[in-house]
Each structure stands twice: as structure tokens, then as C-alpha cells.
Amino acid sequence: MSARWRYILAEAFSGLRRNLMMTIAVVLSVTVSLTLLGASLLLSSQVDLATDDWVGKVEVSIFLCDGSTCPAITEEQQDQLRRELEEEPVVAEVFYESKDEAYERFVELFKDQPNLIESVDPDILPASFRVRLQDPTLFAVIAEQFEAYPGVEEIVDQRQVLDQFLNFTDVVRNGALIVAIIQLIAAGVLIANTIRLAAFARREQTSIMKLVGAGNWYIRLPFVLEGVFAGLLGALVSWGLLYGTVPRVADNLSREVELMPFIGAYEVLLLGPWLIGAGVGIAAFSSVVALRRFLDI
Amino acid sequence: MIRLQNVTKTYKSKSREYVHALQDISLEVGKGEFVFIVGPSGSGKSTFMKLLTREQMPDQGEIWVAGRNLGTLRSWKIPALRREIGYVYQDFKLLGNKTVTENVAFALEVLGKSRREIERRVPEVLDLVGLDGKENARPHELSGGQQQRVSIARAFVNNPRILLCDEPTGNLDPTTSVGIMKLLDRINRTGATVVMATHDQQIVDSMRRRVVELEDGAIVRDQSRGVYGYTG
Numbered sequence: 001m002s003a004r005w006r007y008i009l010a011e012a013f014s015g016l017r018r019n020l021m022m023t024i025a026v027v028l029s030v031t032v033s034l035t036l037l038g039a040s041l042l043l044s045s046q047v048d049l050a051t052d053d054w055v056g057k058v059e060v061s062i063f064l065c066d067g068s069t070c071p072a073i074t075e076e077q078q079d080q081l082r083r084e085l086e087e088e089p090v091v092a093e094v095f096y097e098s099k100d101e102a103y104e105r106f107v108e109l110f111k112d113q114p115n116l117i118e119s120v121d122p123d124i125l126p127a128s129f130r131v132r133l134q135d136p137t138l139f140a141v142i143a144e145q146f147e148a149y150p151g152v153e154e155i156v157d158q159r160q161v162l163d164q165f166l167n168f169t170d171v172v173r174n175g176a177l178i179v180a181i182i183q184l185i186a187a188g189v190l191i192a193n194t195i196r197l198a199a200f201a202r203r204e205q206t207s208i209m210k211l212v213g214a215g216n217w218y219i220r221l222p223f224v225l226e227g228v229f230a231g232l233l234g235a236l237v238s239w240g241l242l243y244g245t246v247p248r249v250a251d252n253l254s255r256e257v258e259l260m261p262f263i264g265a266y267e268v269l270l271l272g273p274w275l276i277g278a279g280v281g282i283a284a285f286s287s288v289v290a291l292r293r294f295l296d297i
Numbered sequence: 298m299i300r301l302q303n304v305t306k307t308y309k310s311k312s313r314e315y316v317h318a319l320q321d322i323s324l325e326v327g328k329g330e331f332v333f334i335v336g337p338s339g340s341g342k343s344t345f346m347k348l349l350t351r352e353q354m355p356d357q358g359e360i361w362v363a364g365r366n367l368g369t370l371r372s373w374k375i376p377a378l379r380r381e382i383g384y385v386y387q388d389f390k391l392l393g394n395k396t397v398t399e400n401v402a403f404a405l406e407v408l409g410k411s412r413r414e415i416e417r418r419v420p421e422v423l424d425l426v427g428l429d430g431k432e433n434a435r436p437h438e439l440s441g442g443q444q445q446r447v448s449i450a451r452a453f454v455n456n457p458r459i460l461l462c463d464e465p466t467g468n469l470d471p472t473t474s475v476g477i478m479k480l481l482d483r484i485n486r487t488g489a490t491v492v493m494a495t496h497d498q499q500i501v502d503s504m505r506r507r508v509v510e511l512e513d514g515a516i517v518r519d520q521s522r523g524v525y526g527y528t529g
């Protein structure tokens with residue numbers, strides 16, 4: 001390492017040590033804001049996971065009898081049902097999902113929860129017609145018409161199930177996001193103030209540096225790095241916190257809430273670079289802004 | 298080396314009146330010259346010095362220093378300008394937590410000079426200013442004259458072409474001042490241009506060098522081998 005870089009790093013770390021209390025405050029505030037930000041992002045990916053494209057497209061599921069609770073649907077009845085669904089004006093699209101396909105999708109959806117997959121017999125999942133409507137609110141029309149149809153086990157309004165879930169998660173996620181942004185702004189202001197104090201404490205040294213012709217960035221970089229190190233530390237702590245808690249919470253929830261896929265450690269790991277980027281970015285930005293006027297030539 | 302052409306610098310006072318710190322100043326200082334800038338407090342000496350390091354910009358006129366037009370100099374090139382200029386202050390401006398050697402080496406470190414060059418050059422300069430034996434002392438353990446020698450060593454360690462001294466003997470007693478002037482004279486003889494703002498009459502009179510007198514922001518006298526006051 002050159003003498004130049006040694007100087008810059010030594011200055012940055014001595015600054016952090018000298019302002020230990022402020023450093024702790026900065027790290028904590030970055031940690032809190034990034035943990036909230038991370039939580040809201042994870043909630044988003046949880047929602048995406050639970051409402052994959054396929055489920056999102058389908059508004060009505062018509063589950064077909066396989067003989068376990070009601071007399072199995074015959075091929076004729078099934079063809080008849082399909083034809084009538086397709087002729088129905090409110091229906092936009094009809095897909096058939098066989099028992100095998102239903103199981104395949106189930107396996108794909110719950111790949112993070114192998115226990116659940118093992119406990120499910122491929123035979124238990126019913127075949128179904130998946131229906132997309134011209135107007136999603138017209139569920140009742142379909143339900144009334146086909147409920148008593150021979151071979152139909154159950155008709156489920158997916159939208160209703162989904163909407164309740166989405167409304168809840170939206171509120172939680174937006175709340176977390178708003179608090180996270182406010183916290184992030186507070187963290188940025190705190191960093192800017194800390195860096196300004198640090199620059200003020202060392203104004204004699206920096207004025208001499210300017211005098212002997214030290215480059216601008218050579219003077220500023222120790223201060224910026226001071227902020228960036230604190231931001232990085234905060235990001236790493238928040239990543240660690242999320243990694244330690246989220247998979248465990250998701251695991252517990254997956255035992256409570258049946259038949260819903262949950263995010264796991266993998267998603268939290270993927271989040272890491274984003275948290276670090278946000279922490280370092282906000283710290284660097286605040287530091288540079290704080291120094292703009294203070295250390296001008 | 299230094300050229301000012303019709304330079305005017307105005308400040309706005311608190312009562313919103315304009316105060317001319319410098320008014321239509323034109324001056325040329327050649328390579329290797331030794332120039333005293335004299336005049337009472339408030340005559341514009343400090344403003345003059347600050348304009349040369351581009352700490353301030355003139356309102357009108359052109360300034361050339363070491364071949365650079367300061368009016369068109371990009372701000373990222375200011376450090377390069379300052380590497381050509383050594384600056385000595387009345388109050389020394391040393392870092393109290395660093396030793397003599399470290400204070401002088403600091404000026405080279407921040408320019409990214411190699412360790413080997415620093416280790417070669419710093420003792421050389423400390424020897425030149427007469428501080429050998431004090432290498433590991435801290436500023437508060439030194440007398441005022443010795444501290445000023447450290448600050449001169451720091452200003453000169455980078456071999457600048459110009460040495461600007463703002464009242465370098467202002468805080469020193471007459472005997473010590475003579476020693477400092479001998480040192481500046483020696484540095485001047487190595488080829489460096491020295492510009493020194495002062496109102497120390499005794500020193501100006503004893504040196505018999507070029508004297509530029511400022512009064513209310515205007516040059517009222519420019520005399521080679523001059524003295525502090527008028528000789529007629």
C-alpha cells in the first residue's frame with residue numbers, strides 16, 4: 001500500500017475512534033433504517049412468491065371430484081363442463097390442470113419446504129379448471145351456475161383469498177417502507193453532521209493540507225471513508241439481523257399457515273448487496289454533501 | 298514569476314458599503330527577487346497575499362503566478378499552483394500533535410511523495426533551517442523562532458519557486474527576527490522568489506531590498522534597495 005493510501009485509511013479510522021459515540025449513533029441509525037428497508041423488500045418478495053404469475057392470473061378455481069369425497073367426474077362430464085365454461089360470456093379463458101400438473105406446481109411452489117412436499121401424496125391434489133373472467137367481480141355468476149354441477153367438488157374465488165392477503169401485506173410493507181425512508185433520511189443527516197464535526201475538529205490540519213497543495217480528494221477522502229465505513233458497518237449489522245431472524249420467522253409461519261410458500265435464507269442472502277449498496281451509498285452521498293462547502297478551496 | 302495587472306478587490310462591509318481592499322494594482326516580481334510588501338494594517342497586504350494563492354479572486358484585473366493565469370485556472374488545478382508556492386505565517390500553523398520531522402514530512406506525504414524521498418529531503422531541510430537536533434521535539438517544546446524555522450522548513454521542503462511570508466517575524470523578538478531574515482535570505486539565494494508582507498521597520502531597513510508600499514489599497518511606492526519609510 002502506498003504512503004498516500006496508508007495516510008487516508010489511518011485518518012479515516014482515527015476519525016472513527018475519536019468520535020466513538022457519534023460513530024455508534026451513526027451505525028445504529030443506519031442499522032435500524034436498513035433493517036426496516038430490508039424487511040419491506042423481503043415482504044415484497046414474499047408476496048411475489050405467494051402470488052406467482054399463475055395464481056395472479058386466475059380468478060376462479062373449479063376443483064373436480066376424484067372419487068375420494070364425491071363421485072369422480074367422468075370424461076363426458078368434464079368435456080361438457082369445459083364446453084359450457086368456454087361458451088359462458090363472462091369467461092375469458094379456461095385452463096385445465098391435471099392431478100399431475102397440480103402436483104408439479106405444488107412441488108415447484110414449496111421447494112423451500114421439503115417436509116411439506118413429502119407429507120403430501122401426489123394423488124391428494126385434485127384436478128381443476130382454472131378460469132379467468134372478463135370481469136373479476138363476476139365470480140358469483142360462475143359459482144351459482146356450476147356449483148351443483150355433477151363432478152364439481154368446490155368453486156373457489158381466488159381473488160378474494162388473494163385480496164385479503166395482499167391488502168394485509170401491502171399495509172405492512174408500505175408502513176415499513178415509509179418508516180425506513182424516514183429513518184434513512186435521519187441517518188443521512190446524522191452522517192452529514194458527524195462528518196462536518198469531524199472536518200471542523202481537523203480544520204487546522206486540512207487548512208495546512210490545502211496550503212501545501214494537497215489534492216481535493218486527498219483531503220476529503222478520509223472524511224468520506226469515515227462515513228462510508230460507518231454506513232457499511234450498519235448495513236452488515238442489519239443484514240446479519242435479517243439473516244438471523246427472517247428465515248426463522250418464515251419457518252414458524254410456514255408451520256402455522258398451510259399451503260403457502262415462504263421465503264427463506266436464500267432471499268435474505270440475495271438482499272445483502274442491496275443493503276450494503278444503500279448503506280454505503282447514503283453514507284457517501286451525505287459525506288460528500290457535508291464536505292462540499294466546508295472544505296472548498 | 299508574479300504579475301498583477303490592474304487588480305481590484307472589493308469587500309462589502311457590514312454597513313453594506315463597498316470597501317476597496319486593493320485598487321487598480323499593477324506589479325511585477327521577477328524570478329529570484331526579494332520583495333517586501335509594507336504598509337499599515339488594513340492597507341491591503343493580506344488581501345494581496347491571499348490573491349496570489351488563489352484563496353480569493355480579484356473583482357477586476359489579471360494575476361499571473363508561476364506561469365498560470367489565476368483568473369482562468371480551474372479549481373482542480375489549484376493544488377498544483379500551491380505546490381509551487383511555500384507559505385509562512387505569522388502564527389506558524391504547525392500541528393501540535395506531530396514532531397518537527399513529522400510536521401515537515403507532512404507537506405511531502407500529502408503530495409504522495411515516496412518514503413525514500415521524504416527520508417532524504419526532510420533532514421536536509423531541517424539542517425538548512427538550523428534545526429538539527431530538534432527533530433523529535435514537538436512545537437510546544439520549541440521557542441517562537443524555532444517554531445517559525447519549522448514552518449519555513451515545511452514551506453521550503455517541496456522546493457517551491459515562490460515563498461510567500463505573511464508577517465513571519467510578527468510574533469518574534471528583534472534578535473530572533475534577524476535570524477529568521479538571514480534564513481529567508483539564504484533561501485532567496487537558492488533561486489526562490491520571496492515575497493514578504495511586514496510592518497517591521499527595522500528588518501526592512503536592514504535588508505535593503507525592493508520595497509512595495511501599500512496605502513488604502515493602492516501602491517504608493519515601489520523602490521529597489523528601499524527602506525520602510527520615505528527617504529525622499
